[in-house]
Ligand SMILES: Nc1ncnc2c1ncn2[C@@H]1O[C@H](COP(=O)(O)OP(=O)(O)OP(=O)(O)O)[C@@H](O)[C@H]1O
């Protein structure tokens with residue numbers, strides 16, 4: 001057997017009786033260098049192309065990242081996250097409801113990933129890395145030398161700054177007389193934030209901007225005439241003065257001193273001009289090693305825990321009589337260049353403090369969902385008769401309640417104000433949710449993959465009314481108006497919430513509608529096929545904007561109370577119709593590629609037209625066009641940005657509002673704002689494409705295609 | 709190999725194409741069919757008895773597939789009558805579906821449903837046409853897959869099987885409906901020689917178990933061994949009908965002689 005491969009004599013070769021043992025395939029060499037040589041530098045032209053493209057991409061990336069890290073000001077994104085997510089007028093105290101919805105969706109999604117798919121190791125690792133970074137970076141940022149803060153000092157132009165200090169923290173004060181317009185180069189001014197006395201906007205900004213604005217506005221004074229008299233005061237939490245340093249006379253030299261905090265806590269510092277002789281000129285007050293309080297909402301809790309309750313902005317005005325609180329906000333961009341450390345401490349850390357709360361919750365809830373899904377698949381509890389009995393009880397009870405619920409809703413329709421009906425409806429709804437949950441639970445404990453799948457589908461189905469109720473709320477529960485869970489009018493919806501609502505509802509509805517239209521178009525009944533064809537061709541023949549205008553302005557003239565229908569609902573209907581027409585064409589393409597033999601085989605088995613369509617035609621047609629369907633969905637998702645034209649403010653529209661509001665002072669941050677929105681759109685679209693790729697690979701798609 | 713083998717009864721009499729008896733399960737009376745202007749079937753008179761195995765041979769384009777497909781109404785004939793199980797094939801959908809339930813068909817290209825696993829291919833029609841429970845139809849499917857020798861592939865997709873295995877799944881799928889008649893349209897023509905045998909073995913076993921079969925094939929060995937009658941077709945008409953012995957030893961019609969001399 002061992003010498004079997006050698007020809008035994010002359011030209012005749014006979015293999016040994018027993019075939020050689022099967023071996024594992026050789027391990028393919030896949031070093032990075034080898035890969036590069038084979039794929040990037042194979043021929044001379046490959047080398048040329050690789051080098052050229054790499055250079056161009058590299059140059060672009062370099063200048064882009066350079067801007068992102070050292071120059072851009074991302075506050076417009078991370079200080080307005082709530083606004084971007086929910087719109088400008090979403091009631092703040094109801095935000096928790098949206099958070100709940102997000103967590104429900106995350107939980108179900110990861111549960112599904114565990115049951116139906118598998119977690120991408122790369123994704124899992126990235127999420128954990130990001131999570132870790134969110135906790136480590138703010139700590140690291142603490143080690144970055146604190147940015148010096150430069151405050152413009154001039155009579156009638158006084159700022160009070162709250163700051164926190166640890167025990168024995170030494171803060172350096174420096175007064176730099178402003179005598180030469182150019183003496184103070186831009187690069188001398190570090191990027192700093194400080195709390196504006198007027199905290200209503202709840203935002204912060206760079207001190208650099210002050211320089212250009214004020215130097216231009218007030219000019220400089222001749223050194224010989226320079227004469228400025230003021231005191232720098234440091235006060236404690238309750239207003240007791242801890243330190244006063246006088247800056248007087250015609251000195252144009254820098255004047256410095258240090259102050260050490262006696263204990264950890266809140267302090268404030270301000271400049272007080274001599275009442276009799278304030279003098280002429282202006283100066284910069286530079287504060288070194290100071291942690292000026294930033295009003296990032298998430299950071300507040302941490303700061304309050306460490307240094308005590310945050311003082312009100314107005315509290316200081318009580319003990320600083322001469323302090324003038326200024327309300328002007330400068331609208332100049334930061335023109336300098338920050339260091340990497342400053343990027344970490346001034347951009348990354350605040351952004352992470354702002355987002356990490358919800359993100360942590362999402363990771364925990366998602367992780368629990370994922371592990372639960374895995375557990376449900378691997379734990380088998382068997383399916384004894386008791387479970388079947390319980391299942392029957394639950395389903396029949398649920399069926400009865402659903403009927404009852406429709407009855408109550410029907411009566412409510414004619415008698416909307418009835419409190420008792422409202423209560424009953426609420427009760428039934430709650431019971432139905434509990435019943436559905438327990439039915440799904442029963443499926444899970446059977447431990448069989450199909451049952452777990454079914455339970456999961458049920459969870460998704462009940463999540464839809466639950467989410468809907470979470471978002472819209474209840475008018476009244478039990479006589480008095482509902483204050484804890486009130487109705488949020490759809491006019492308050494905006495931002496990412498609106499984008500996702502519009503696209504999710506339209507995608508989910510347009511899919512079955514599109515399938516029906518496609519089947520209708522192929523129908524043998526001329527009336528049906530003609531109607532479907534006309535509808536499809538009409539919708540595909542007009543721009544989406546026209547349809548949106550139609551829904552907004554023309555529909556109400558049709559009567560039937562169409563004008564009373566919520567604008568968002570009307571818009572959803574228009575988006576659904578629009579997408580359904582395109583979906584129909586995509587599905588029709590899929591139906592056409594099904595070989596005739598498939599239908600003949602189904603007919604030969606005695607399957608009638610309906611069964612053939614449901615079990616043979618549609619599954620194959622839809623699987624074939626998954627990429628196109630997903631393409632339509634992504635395109636609809638992006639098209640929702642058009643709704644600002646009819647007065648709805650989704651993600652992009654909300655950003656436009658933020659950027660155009662002169663009062664909040666973000667008008668100059670268009671670059672950052674739009675880039676942030678672009679990245680957000682991209683992330684969602686990428687997620688959708690990724691899901692579509694995974695769906696493609698399930699079932700029969702998991703095997704080599706050309707073999708079928 | 710088979711547990712449910714029933715001894716096939718010897719046919720007592722060689723069928724005459726123009727004599728139509730009462731125990732005939734398929735009767736074609738003066739069937740004519742056109743594709744557009746092309747006259748594909750010309751005045752076909754054929755009958756198939758219960759438990760009979762009829763092999764249809766003939767050159768390419770002679771109308772064999774057309775004939776067999778008319779028998780379960782995959783093609784529509786324009787003139788004449790076809791009775792299956794004493795029900796006439798007409799445009800009445802109820803009749804057609806009733807007849808299709810009783811006739812299984814196996815195609816040259818297998819036509820398995822690629823999006824369903826082997827078991828699901830076999831259970832689908834049982835569940836929705838025969839209205840059997842899931843458990844029952846699955847049991848039947850697994851038994852049949854065992855009978856055709858591929859029960860270990862039950863949970864794969866058709867795309868993961870060899871041609872011979874796929875064709876055996878197709879046979880099992882048709883058998884799962886417990887048809888009275890099985891139609892085979894060149895079931896081995898798309899297969900490699902080694903796979904042809906495994907499919908023919910299943911068909912022979914089926915014939916021995918007493919199934920009524922109409923088989924279009926070029927496998928003369930199969931015809932010789934299993935057929936009760938052989939029908940030779942050319943240019944849309946039946947040229948000669950007889951026992952295998954008659955055909956392979958003593959063909960009468962010149963066209964038959966020519967055809968047989970070419971392929972034997
Ligand atoms: N759908 C059709 N439209 C038009 N002509 C057809 C159609 N189907 C078959 N024909 C013609 O009818 C004739 C008989 O075709 P059929 O498929 O029955 O032949 P066959 O005997 O099965 O041949 P083969 O051995 O090649 O399968 C052929 O000439 C063919 O071209």
Ligand SMILES: [Mg+2]
Pocket residue numbers: 772773774893894
């Ligand atoms: Mg043929």
